[in-house]
Amino acid sequence: MLRIFLDMDEVLVKYNEPAHKRLDIQMDPWPWPDGMFELPCYTQEFWQGLDYDFWFHREPTDYANAIVNLCKTIVEPEQIWVCTTIAPLSTGIDLIAKMAWMNLHYPWLTDRLIFSWDKSFSAVRSSILIDDYWENIKAYRKAGGHGILVPAPSNFLKRSDVMTHVRRQLFKLIESGVAS
Numbered sequence: 016m017l018r019i020f021l022d023m024d025e026v027l028v029k030y031n032e033p034a035h036k037r038l039d040i041q042m043d044p045w046p047w048p049d050g051m052f053e054l055p056c057y058t059q060e061f062w063q064g065l066d067y068d069f070w071f072h073r074e075p076t077d078y079a080n081a082i083v084n085l086c087k088t089i090v091e092p093e094q095i096w097v098c099t100t101i102a103p104l105s106t107g108i109d110l111i112a113k114m115a116w117m118n119l120h121y122p123w124l125t126d127r128l129i130f131s132w133d134k135s136f137s138a139v140r141s142s143i144l145i146d147d148y149w150e151n152i153k154a155y156r157k158a159g160g161h162g163i164l165v166p167a168p169s170n171f172l173k174r175s176d177v178m179t180h181v182r183r184q185l186f187k188l189i190e191s192g193v194a195s
């Protein structure tokens with residue numbers, strides 16, 4: 016049975032832009048240069064500056080609903096899961112705020128919200144991870160699952176249209192028989 020695992024930060028909810036604005040960090044260069052995946056500003060102070068209000072009061076991405084609705088055309092809602100990373104140096108506040116965020120925006124997904132550093136635990140031949148972090152996609156594919164990289168300023172697809180790319184990749188996987 017096909018299952019789809021959705022990343023949260025930068026897939027369902029805005030992350031990079033509000034984090035940098037909140038901490039008054041220069042957005043330049045934006046999008047990030049090719050080959051750069053982490054900014055040097057990712058320090059202890061950076062992570063400790065992200066409190067409950069930050070994690071909770073973020074807007075959904077412009078394409079969150081489109082991705083979720085696309086997944087619903089492929090699988091039943093109960094086969095859609097959300098898998099998100101715990102923030103470095105987390106005190107747990109990000110987990111609580113993310114659960115509250117999910118309950119507000121996608122309450123039907125709250126029961127299938129998973130926190131894990133390593134998303135490849137769910138990787139099988141009939142699972143797809145939709146994530147903006149290339150390292151996660153690579154690890155997921157290596158573990159035997161399928162991955163779709165969501166274009167973001169922090170990855171090499173940054174110049175691609177998000178929904179055109181995600182839709183094309185998803186249908187390519189379906190046509191390859193991933194759901195059968």
Ligand SMILES: [Mg+2]
Pocket residue numbers: 022023024025026146147148
């Ligand atoms: Mg992400």
